[in-house]
Every structure is written in C-alpha cells, then in structure tokens.
Amino acid sequence: MVNLTLRFVNCCRAADLRVSTAEVLDVVQQLAIVDPFDEFQFYTVLRTNFAKSHRDQDRFEQLYNLFFHEMKNDLTGVEITPESEGFDEVIAQLAKEMETDGDAMKQAILDFMAGKPLGYLDLINKLHKQEEQAATGLKSNMTQLSSRLEVMLKINQMKEKVLQFLGGNHAVVDDSVKAKIEEEFSRRLESAYDILTKEPKTKNSGLKTVAHNDEHYDEIGQIPFSSLSADEIEEVRDVIRQLVKKLEEIATLRYSVAKKGEIDVKKTLRRAGKYLGIPIEIIRKDKPLRKGKIVVLCDVSGSVWATARFMLNILYALQECFSKVKSFIFVSELAEVTDHFIEKEVNDAIEAIMKDAPINYYAQTDYGMAFQTFKNNHLPDLDKKTTLIIIGDARSNYQNPQDHILRQLRDKCRRIIWLNPEQEKQWSEGDSEMYTYKAHCHEVRACGNLNQLIDFIQELVL
Template sequence: MQSRVIEFANVLRRNGIRVSLSENMDAFRALELLGIGDQQLFRSALRATLVKRTGDIQPFDELFDYFFLGIGQALDALDRKIMDDLGLTPEQFQQMLEQIQKLLKEMAGELSELTRALLQNNRAELERLLREAVEQEMNGGTPESLRHTPYTRMMMRLRLERVQSEIERFRGMLQMLAQSGEALQDVMRYLDERMRDLNRLLREIIQQEQRKQGVEPRDNQQRSALADKSFSFYTEDDIRRMNDAVARLAQRLKNRLSVRRKKAVRGRFNVKETLRKNLQYGGVPFQIQLDRRKKTKPQVMVLCDISDSVLNASRFMLQFVYSVQDLYAKVRSFVFVAEIGEVTKLFEDNDISTAVETALKGDVIDVFSHSNFGRAFEQFHRNFFPAITSKTTVLIIGDGRNNYNRPADWVLREVRRKAKQLIWLNPESRMTWGIGDSEMPRYAPHCHVAEECRSISQLYKIVDLITP
C-alpha cells in the first residue's frame, strides 16, 4: 500500500497540489493506525496528512476517486443508468443477465473475453481487462503512440472492432429468436446500451489517466478520437462536436471546388484543337485553344434509414449534403424505416440543424416500426422513380437489415439502370453483411459503390464519391 500512496502523492504533485516527503511519512503512520478497511476513513486519513490548503480539497477528492475508485465507480454508475433506462429493478436486471447467459451458451462460435464480460455484466473480469489495457497503454512507448490518439490505441488494444462484430452477430441470433415469439425487447435494448456504455467507459478511463498525469484533454484530441469512433457509440456530446466537424468538412469541400470551377471558367488546354488550328503555322502553337465546355451540376437523392442502429450516420449525411447543396442542381431527401417519406421541404423552410432533428424524430414517418427496406423501396419506386434521370446520384444510408421481409432488390436494379450513380453507405462492419437478417449481399451487387461508413474518418474518404 505504501507504493500506491507514493504513486498517489505523485499524481497530486502533477496536478498542482504540493506534497512533501514528510507528509508522505505522516500518511504511512496514519494508515498503520487506522488501516484501509473503511473507505471513508482511508480518504479522510490521506486528506488530513497530504492536503494543507483549503483550495486543494476539491481536486484531492476528485483525484482520490480517479485513482482509488476509478473503473469500479464508473461501472457502478453505468449499472444504475442502464437499469433506469430499461425501467428494471435490480432483481429484474439480474434475471435478464441470467437469460443472456443462457442465450450466449446457445450461440455458435467463440466470443472474446471482453465481449462475454460486457454482455454478462461480469464486473470483476471487465475491470481486470480494462486495467490491463490501461497499464499497457501507460507503459507502452511504441511508434504507434505517435500516430494514433489515446482512444484509438485503447480501441486497438481491446480489439473493439471484434467486440462490435460479435455483439452484432449475437443481435442477429436474437432477431431470429424474436421471430419465433420469444420476448427479447429488453435484451435487444440492453445490447444497444452496452455498446454505448463501453465507449463511455473507455473515454472516461482515458480522461482519468490523463488527469492522473496532470494532462487536461484538449478539444482537438477529443475530436481526433471521435473521428475514429463508430457512429453507434456516439453520445449527445459527441453528436454536438461532430456536427461542427461535418460543417468544417463541408466548408473545406466548397472551398476546394470553388478553386476548381474558377479554373474551369478559364478553360482547359485542348491539345487536338490547338494542333488543328495551328497547322497553317507549321504546328507552332501561336493560337492556343481552350476547352470551355460548361459542366452541368448533378442532382442528388438521399435515402436515409433512421432506425436506431443507423440514426447517427443518417444525421451526419443529411447535414453534410445540405451544407453543400449549392453544389448541386437539386437535392431531394427521404427518410424511411418501414415506410418512406420526403423531407426536402423541411430543409427549404428551416435551418439545417432544425430540419435534421425534425426529420429524424418521427414527424414525417413512424420511427418506432420495425425496419422494412423492401416496402420502403417499393414505395419509393411507385412514387418517386420518375424523378430519377441520367444526372441523378442516388445515395442510400442504411444497414440493410430487413427483419426477414421481402427485400425488393429489383428496385435497386431499376434505379441503377436509370441513375448516374447508385451509392450505398452502410454503418455496419462489412464482416456482418449477410449475417442474420442483413440483405446486403442482395443489395450490394446492384450498386455502383457499396462501402462501410461507420465513422467520420470513413465519411471523409467517401465524400469524393458524392461530390461533383
């Protein structure tokens, strides 16, 4: 325990609290008399011996919680939150965990230790795995640390991509069981919450470690970490920060295209016409010929799945497309879950943020129904297909999970024949396409481009596909 107290004293010093060697000795003697069995008494003993100024009491208490309670306290808070969100008593919550444990035994294939501990709420195992990852991160000095943010490095150490894929595979099994009549609504909601909880927990642990080192996380570091984070993990704070990131991306793109169009106005050097025009001069290019053909603006139709699993991806894509709408001749947008509705007028009558929130909250279509891509595609073909021309880019954002309904992939075949481009962006890992009720193997062959788009970083790479 003496080594832990010395380490804690160093943490206090790094955060501006003056602790001398003699005060360390006072703390040792106090703990010899009082012991460490009583948490409140332990805290009071250290505060009495290590803190000299009233202004240092609050930072001491915060650092004590980070250092000695840390992950355990965060897990307590997550358990309370998830029970409140699901409306379960502790007894009902325990019964649900026992149900999940039985379902996991029926699941084919191996699960990682982290996935199993997360789903079964095995707090001791979860804390052990996270502490090991933190220790490796703090002790590691690899070249990777220079190229990646703390969040990204922890993701790589914990293999969060695998965890998410395994949870999606488990979700697919539950959806098949739900078709047979089993009541699994709470379990499905629990899966969604656990994916977000792991992200919150990881971010909180990183902030705790940074605070221990006397480093306050910078906004740009947080944005960099969020750029690699899956949309399905986003919290409300993340959404606010990423709205700014999407706005910056849109402005950067508009600036780049404005330069390109200024060059287009002057015209490009036309080699063939220049040679033909200057034959009378023996091929010496006295008269330069420029190609000033006017490039027409394309049209865009955006179809956004706004079911819970892909809501954030649709949110950001709508915001981005309407931030750069002056680059297109016309932008039309649609939202769907089981039925499809047009929200173009919302963006004509409101500012972007208000229009996005209104489109996603359920005023246009029923957002609480089960996903039915086939029905939505058939409605789109029946009501809006004539509006597609050879200049139209059709952009679909969705996970392709159709709840075993009729896929209606023939609609995409017809759209591809008529449109300039058909692009599908899927916020799920490509490894999960075709698992459970995913119809992506049917939909993808009809698209010019079908790409995984789960984060802002991936969105940045895909932007060129949808810009003129």
C-alpha cells in the first residue's frame, strides 16, 4: 500500500500538484489507523493531505480518478482475466519492438497505456508550462502548439501500431478477446489525448469579483476614461486630487492612532505577572501598522492607458500610505518606470513614460511575454507583503497567455488584483484571455470609469 501511495505521489508531483515529504509521512501514519482497502477512507486520507486548498481539489480529483480508476491501480489488486493477460502481453511485445527506437515520447505514451502515467504526466506538464522565447522579430505561440501537435501525432502512431499488431499473425491473443483489448487500448489512448488537449483549470473559489460600484458622481463618474474630453479629464483630475487629500488625512490619522493606541497583549500579560495576573499596567505598541508594498504592471496600449494613467496618478500621490510603489509598463516588452516618478512630478512623469520608456509602443500586445520578462528579471520584487496590481484588458492578440507564470507570481506575493478597463460582458469576446487569467487572481474588477476607480482606491487604502 505504501508503494502504491508513493507512485501516486510521484504522479501528483509530475502533474504540478505540490506534495511535501511531511505530507506523505502523515498519510502513511494515517493509513495505519484506517482501513486502506475501504476506498472512501483511503480517498479521504489522501485528499485531506494532498488537496490543501480549494484550488487544488479539482486537480487532485482528476489525478486520483486517472491513477486509481482509469489506470486500474486497484487497491485490492486487479483481477486476472484472459483480457488482462492479453493486454499485458501486447504491451510487452510493443515495448520489445520499441527498445531500439530511443523515442522518449513514445515510451512515455506506452508506459501510460501500461498503467504507469508518471512519464506522460511529466511530459504534458512541461508542455503546458513551455514558455515562448523572447524574440525581436515576428512572434507567435507556435512553439507550444508544435509540441502539442508532435505528441498528438505520436498518440496516433501508437494507436495505428496497436491496431496493426492486433491484426497481425504474430498476435499472441485469441480472436475472442481482441475486441476487448482493442477497446481498452482505445480508452487509454483517448484519455492520453484528453490530458493533452484539455489544460488543467484551476478552481478559484476565493476569487473576489466586483460587479457593481457606488454612484459617487452621476455624470462624470460613469463616462469611460477612454471617452473623456479634455475638459472632462481636468474635472476627473480635480476629483482625484480631492480624493487623494481625503484618503491621506484618513490614513495619517489611522497610523497615528495605531502608533500610540493599540494594546500589546503579550507585553501587557507579561507585565501583569508582577501584580498576581492583574493587568494594572497597559503596554501599547510603539510602532504603526505595517504598510504594504505595491507593484503595478500597466498595459499602455490603446484605451488601457487611459485607465492606467489615472491609477498611477493616485498610487504615487498616496505613497505615504504604502511602504513602496514600483511600476512597470508593457505592450510586449516590459520596462520599469519607477524612477520617472521619483525624479519628476506625477503628471510630468506620466507624460514622460509614454515617450521615453525603452519599449515599442506600436508592437502587438503580448501579456505572456510581459509576464515572462517580469518573472525572469523582477521576481525578487514580490514578497508576502506585496500587492501586485495588473491594469489591462487581457487582450493578447491570440499569443500564448502563459498563465502558469501568473500562478507562480501568485505564490510569491500577498495578492493579485486585476483591473480591467472593459466591462465584464466583454471579457469572453475575441482575443480576451481574462477568464484564463482570472483563475490565478485574488480579485478582478472592471475599472473603466471614475466611480469604479474610486471604489477600488478606497478599498485598497482603507
């Protein structure tokens, strides 16, 4: 039973479901006090330890069903039948014929058909996480697509080989069981095909979505940023200046009160030991609440920039509410623009970064490439105190979204908030990858007008 569990653990890890050694040891200890041959008890022990969050549960269910049901790694042992014996003999003959091929991909598919999915799951996981290499010329997501096509062709070749083998004179099984063996091979190859074509979707039950916003302003508050006239832009800036002043006053008061007013429970109880446990002396904390860090990734293409410029304006005006604010802009290439805000006044900095940043403003938008560049060069900017804010419409011109990178960024920071200047009804149209990225965010919201922006900023600061 332990060996069977360890094989399942290896498959989980190959499929990018993280399982620690401590969790494996816990499972082994718990299986000793339950009936491991009762599948419900066995399943419950594994799920409790390995599916550590709602995000992991769907993936665990898929792997458990694949390993213990589809691959027939039965807890009580597989019943030996003429069909199973014939199936094993065909696998052995195919393996013998492939010994001289040296084709690792075919070998992984054959092992998958034999009930050992480890190699194939590892192959597919690497394929799903395959990153497009940065290029200065024409870019596409053909690298990953061609890799999938290659695996698909190998599966088809394996199917033809099985059918050819079962139909040949050298087949080692009787005609009466050939149909059942062929059906089992087809089922397992179909399962391999489904794993290849259906990317694992992450369950994100803790996602916060904001569908409605308060009506702070009747007219100017509802106009999309991309549709504002010159006079309306000035009116919005006046509103933002008033909002910034109000929030700064509230935040300053809050931190001041926290500095001299919050009780230090541990020190108070420790001091109470001098007075028979009675808290006569109240000890208060001598430092303010910790301020979070902000990292912003801004798409500066088209209408997205209309939202991003107002967002950056507020964040940098409210810098005393955060310990640090770092900003990056991208279309396809990514560039840090934090220094512009240090050296210039906020509005001047915003105007400058649209002219001086070392990116091609006229390139096709490519979110996957921007995420890859950020991960490669700026991942240390994220920690568990950091809120990562992404401002963009998630329209990536049908390039590889590379959403697995966003999942890696999520693991490194406190939370990811995505602000989309488009309204939610547009998120499933055309080349939008919003629903793909949504699975890896803590919060997503439409933020295309002043009322929506005010709601977000108030929640972020207060």
